[in-house]
Amino acid sequence: MQPFALDDGTVHLAAPTLDDVDAITAACQDPDIAAWTVLPSPYTRDDALGFVRDHVAPGWERGDVLTWAVRESVGPSGVPGPDGLGPLLGMVGLGLDDAPASQRSAELGYWMTPAGRGRGLATAAGRLVVDAAFDPEVLGLARLSWQAYVGNWPSRRLAWRLGFRVEGTVRGHAVQRGVRRDAWVATLLADDPREPAEPWTHPVSAARTAG
Ligand SMILES: CC(C)(COP(=O)(O)OP(=O)(O)OC[C@H]1O[C@@H](n2cnc3c(N)ncnc32)[C@H](O)[C@@H]1OP(=O)(O)O)[C@@H](O)C(=O)NCCC(=O)NCCS
Numbered sequence: 001m002q003p004f005a006l007d008d009g010t011v012h013l014a015a016p017t018l019d020d021v022d023a024i025t026a027a028c029q030d031p032d033i034a035a036w037t038v039l040p041s042p043y044t045r046d047d048a049l050g051f052v053r054d055h056v057a058p059g060w061e062r063g064d065v066l067t068w069a070v071r072e073s074v075g076p077s078g079v080p081g082p083d084g085l086g087p088l089l090g091m092v093g094l095g096l097d098d099a100p101a102s103q104r105s106a107e108l109g110y111w112m113t114p115a116g117r118g119r120g121l122a123t124a125a126g127r128l129v130v131d132a133a134f135d136p137e138v139l140g141l142a143r144l145s146w147q148a149y150v151g152n153w154p155s156r157r158l159a160w161r162l163g164f165r166v167e168g169t170v171r172g173h174a175v176q177r178g179v180r181r182d183a184w185v186a187t188l189l190a191d192d193p194r195e196p197a198e199p200w201t202h203p204v205s206a207a208r209t210a211g
Pocket of ligand 1: 032033036037109110111112113116117118119120121122123124147148149152154155157158
């Protein structure tokens, strides 16, 4: 599959390239990214190089791992201005399963740099990717899934904003750097409303403080 960009006038999403390696290396020094993802920790420039070269590029080529770097948009047209796009502020991606085309599901994942957080940019990026995932003219997926280690309220709140329904806590669901951790799991189906499915019953401050 050819990498494609997405833009809503707020955020610009495009496949990261080798030009982004230094920015990715810097971003992934953040302790919250280490705490809540499976990215290597400590994170080196070689890790970023391997991510772009061995994960992002072949993923797009196969069409089953689709990764976008998040930047602020340069405007509704999405056409870069004379100064180009702004700095890399995060990453959002889909990992597709191998079900037949009309039945495919993908897992949504994301991280933002500290400078990119709390501004609605991650939500905008997630929404763009969700819409592309379900658009029959784009990816035409049937289902999206999300998972986060228990306690990752900012991630859960973002998934909630996009319409994901948390369906439970799965004990020992995923291994993070050799340690098995409990995780929340959620799903969003193609026909689900893309807005909160239920009121937020957790303290709002939980989303801001536990990260
Ligand atoms: C998960 C993560 C991407 C969420 O990012 P985030 O900053 O909470 O998400 P957003 O940028 O969409 O910010 C939403 C918040 O910004 C606020 N906001 C501020 N200005 C806004 C604007 N102009 N438009 C919309 N929202 C705005 C919203 O009100 C919301 O705050 P609230 O949660 O208190 O209601 C981020 O915390 C992160 O990178 N964490 C570390 C890595 C990680 O955990 N990844 C996920 C693994 S499962």
